[in-house]
Amino acid sequence: MKNRNLFANVWAQRALILAVLLIIMLIGNRSFFSLGNLRTILMSIAIYGTMCCGMLLCMLTGGIDLAMGSTAAFTSVVCLWYYNGHGMTDGAFVVGLILAIVCAVAVGILHGICDAYLMLPSFVVTLATSKLLYGLASALLKGSFIHLTNTEGFFYKIANTKLFGAIPMPIVIFLAAALIVGLILALTVFGRRVYAVGANRAAAELVGIKSRSFRVGCYVICSLSACLGGIVLTSMNYITSATTAQGYEMMIMLALVVGGADIMGGYGDIAGAVFGALLAGIVENMIVMLNINTNYSKAVQGVIIVLAVAFNVYNNRKSAGLIAPRRKRAEAAPKKEA
Amino acid sequence: MRISQKVTRKLITLALIVILSAIFAATAPSFLKLRNVQEILRVAAYTGIICVGVSFVLIGGGIDLSSGGIICFTGIIACRLAMLGLPWPVILLAAVVVGAACGFFNGWLITHFYLNDFITTLATGFVFSGFGLLVIAKEPNGTVMSQTITNRGFLVLGKHVGGFYYIVIAWILLTLVAWFIQTRTRYGLHTCATGSNAKSSEMSGVNVKRMKISTFTICGACCAIGAVFTVAYQQTAYLSLGSGMGFDAVAACVVGGVMLGGGKGDAVGAFLGAVFMTLVTNGMRKYGLDTSWQYVFEGAVILIAIMSDAGFAVFSARRLRALSEKNANEEALLEARAKGGGAQ
Amino acid sequence: MSEELILRTENVCKSFNGIQVLKNVNLEIRKGEIHALMGENGAGKSTIIKIITGVYTKDDGEIYIDGQHVVINNRHDAAEAGISVIYQELSLVPELTVTENIFLGHELMKRGLPDRKEMRRQVQELIDRYGFLLHPDEVVASMGMAQRQMTEILKALSTEAKLLIMDEPTTSLSASETEQLFVTMEGLRERGTSILYISHRLEEIYRITDRLTIMRNGEVVGVVDSKTVQADTVTAMMIGHELEKTARRTPNVNYQHCIEVKDLSLGNLLHDINFKAYGGEILGIGGLVGSGRTELVSCIYGAMKNYKGTITLDGKPVSRSVAKNIRAGFGMVPEDRRTEGFFPQLSILRNIAISSYDRLSSLGFVKAGAENGHAEKAIADYDVRPAMKKLPLQNLSGGNQQKVILARWLSRDVDVLILDEPTVGVDVGVKAELYVYMRRLADKGAIIIMVSSDLAELTEVSDRVLVLHGGTFFQEFRDHQATQQAVLLASSGVAAKEGVVL
């Protein structure tokens, strides 16, 4: 039943969108096509791209996490607070990192339990924890912020060194995260189970997957990726506060949806997530390049997202045979004749 | 007649409000001042009016995160019209029409293309604030011009009479009208039915699609009303108007008992939710406490509200099971009698 | 019961893409009569009901209500004609009150507003007239199953329904709730409302109905008086032709390898269940829908954990975790494949391999070659069509989907296989194939437990049959004694002569 129609295949659709954008830039502003600009785009999406990979696992199993921004802020504040308080040695950084990871895991477990075991609306729960974490982070810093100043320490080197002299580390971390999550989804049993739980939780239970504790695991990975994003962002800016990475969770969810993921779970892959993040970065960059007022970037992304969601729904419904070709829809024969 | 679950849920929120105010009044001297009560009501009214609109969407089984964008767009339109010296009824009407149109667009998009409410309204929220930027007054070189409204006919909306700001009066009126619509009219019944069980409502002849679109349209209109009053009070409109309001309104509704999933709660619940959330924020400031604790407390309150509501549901489910257990022991009696009869 | 007929259908025929589903069905229901309709799965019962209620349109034949010819193309025509239906899964709105549910869609208006007082008065009047235990203002969500059923009936009656069609209403009711329902139905009968009652339970037919129409393979095979008809005649008419004899297998039962269940009880659904399932035999479990068969096998499989009593496999206790049981060689084909069986958007390959990753992976990494090989072998072995392993499962026919789920377990040569209604909605050809695979697995010495309400399947395929009734095993039929009639009688609590009463 392979449909030969050129645009039915998801990758054809994505290639089409990219082609349109590149043509606009050809006319608009040639300097878009420089290597430097590519690096700028990648740098601008490196942080929330990394977090996209964590959130993908959570969304695939039907979860939502609105607290990623605040988790990133809180965990990075905890790490830097400990780091500065204990002599800014690499050892202090490791302990700080462990503290941050423990906090991220705790947040992930809270979200997981509220969603999987207590059946609470994860949308409101994560909204509440994001306020909670913002408050805790700014309470820890008494409302102001904290500097990363030791430029020799490993903490600083995370974001400020270049791999093979050219590629900044945040981009490397983003691509590495994408690769790891991609491998997990493609090659490991855990990946197969993510798709199984996302597709049908009851069936997954009957195949031996404890889908509830599995979903808690996915929330923990999601929060850990937020922690990683927060640490790299802090290292990049040498500064962090309660308002770090504010609003990232919106960009992440929208990038995933543009990449073909579905809020209800079961659909989406790592290539889509990377494409979604890349597209967001390209649009952002284009808007600056074409001298459009940067406040429009959100509106343009809004339009693209609505189109992407419409595409996704169309693809998923078509492959599920809900949108039958005109002819057959007239007399839909019942599947099961009792 | 036993008080129904709806009323009990509202009583709890009301009780919390009374307890909380009592504690604040006892421990913070400036809490009970007239000006502070006015202030609490004014801030609660702004969130409350949006909550009235959002409560329609939630009861109808949907969710609307675009209220921030609609507020920004209609607020800026109101500001531009006010600069032209128009009287406030004209401006209010124009804003409500635009707001309703935005809401209709949301509803049409969701029902026509079977899109997911959450993501679509999130995206259209950005689009509407983009429209806001489109219509805002700009300097010749394109940067945004900030304007102060001096049009008396419009600024009266921001004033207060006899201690109550006009926005508060509008809020109370809107809540009563909404409550009446939701509980007393056929439209309200059908909205609740659509939210609670869309399939069987459709089978009973309720036009589910029209219901959904109308709830979003009402929500858009309410956002516009809220925006106009706020712009009148602040005598200007700026790009970040209404930012974050989408989530705060939904959170306040949830605290007030209008739960996600549809069919539960009503406008009065949303009213109490808005009052409660504002009370918490306002009260916490009285102690010169580091305001970060206020965010911690706000987060904790939302968590407690949803957990207590889920607990509420679990408890009533357990009560239901107890009921059926009671029937079970009757069963033994009936079993014996039935065996006696037997089949030929 | 007056003589004239409330409903008469004349030679109604219906076929779906070529298959003749209804052949000249004549159904007659008198005024003020409770008329039963019985027939095996696939006999055309629900199709004729759907035609009468306007869900489907008939190919030809006529329908007469109260003697007048009526054309029914959709639900509204049926409602106007005074016909209303109560489906098994109720169509009430949980958040609304009884009154609001009853008048939903056609509220009585006064000055533009719903006239609550008038509607409540009418509902109270209906309640008093039929003696229901309901309160007009109670919210459906906080009501028990029986009360919801009564509300559903009240909703039907509020539209002056002359004919009330009830589709297996008692499946999820307790005995006392069923009794309440029968009292209500008798009240309706006195007031002249006729009821078409569809059920599998013979004792209910005797208890409440006046006449019984029996259908088989899309035809009416007889109309009998419920009070006087013998159970055997009813079951004989239902089964009619003998299933062409598939070679009965003589199982070489290995009595050492067995699952033993000792005094198992689950809430008030199952109590003191004791039986053994031996290696090499196919054990059939009969009983009516809702008698707790699925719950029983779910306990064995570990999906249901809150049972009392012990289950052992070759003496060793069976764990209550599905994952451990699968590793120990268990497998289950669930009752409802759409909600509990397959993963719609995942490919055939993934759906088959999902259960065997303990074998197809090392150190957590899936061995792609092994996975592909495993799936391709399974697709070939069990003839899944179309044999494209990358195709999402939702694009396959019901039969092939079931084959994939079966292949999921057979491909890892499972030791204990539990099947729950394996051949529902599967065409005859695939059915035969499934039986062959099951027999092949049994011959290898595996324990097979099959739950089924398809009497032919139960008697022909399984070597031994246990029938559940009233929460415990009622009767056992050894070495092929079970006949379809015997099983049907046993499932209604009537001891058949062949089996041993437990």
Add this chain to the structure above:
Amino acid sequence: MKKFRKILALVLVALLAVSLLAGCSSDSSSGSDNKTVSKAKPVIDINNGAACKMAYIPMGAGQEDFPVILKGMQEAIALYPNITLDTYDPGFNPNNQINLLNECITQGVNVIFINSMDATALNSTIAAAEEAGIVVISINNGCSGVHTAHIQNTTYDAGYEAAEYLSTLVPAGAKTVILDVAAELKPTCTMGQGFEDYATKTGAFEIMEDYAQSITSIEVGYQAASEVLTKYKDVQVLYCVNDNTAIGAAQAIEAAGRQDDGIIIWGYSGTPAALDAIAQGKIVGTSYSDPFYEGYAAMVSAMNYVQLGVTGHNLGNEFFSNVLLPTKNVTIDNVLETIRGTHWDMSAYNY
């Protein structure tokens, strides 16, 4: 059902009580507000013990110079135990700032310091505060409406003097991009305007674009600068209206591998990170002013107004007094002595 409701109510009350008691115990000021603030503004004689409540509303938790301004204020009232100073966090949201202003009015505060998020959004509320006899002093980004005083380091002169200094380093007509404040802050933060006026007057710079985008963090500054670099390959001067933008620009240039193209970067306000960047030669210089003095000056003027019982509203003047603190061009040659003298917390840097 009844039992459940009681338990729930008890739990909630207990929780509320505990957290609020914790709140109250940490609240140092239970200032007995002996004089109710009447319409007419009485003189508060702070020198001999009259209680005086003050509140400082910054832009948000992430405002960089907030702790130093606060240190300046606290230094100024160190000798006055009867003066209390509370701070709030509006989280970079103008609507919250309005609510906080009203909050202060209700609590009968005597003086309000504010960094406003929007030049006009707060005017009506500030006017209400002034009418209630409260001294309102805006710091750095001020408000266009009438209030008692506006303390800021000389933004226009800062821009002008920076242009003056930079014109000596580059040939006439050097291609320049100004990374300016967001539109709503333009009326009161005029450093960009100062730079532009000098450029048009002397022709020393060719202003290619006035990039008006609210940049608060280094990361946003980095993105903006790198996009400007790709758009204007031959840019020579990047005038940034705050240090985060300048440091972000330095990062962008480094990332683009153009650190030795001699692109001049000039910041504003002289935060520790900027001073450190100057010392390491990453950016050329900044218009430095020590926020400590801003806080100190603001507090001193507040104390004067409070004693005199004078507010902008009472004076009825159209224009509010504007205290301009001079900025100093800090470059590589005078950066070390500036670092020694600054009140910024430089402990993290080893100077």
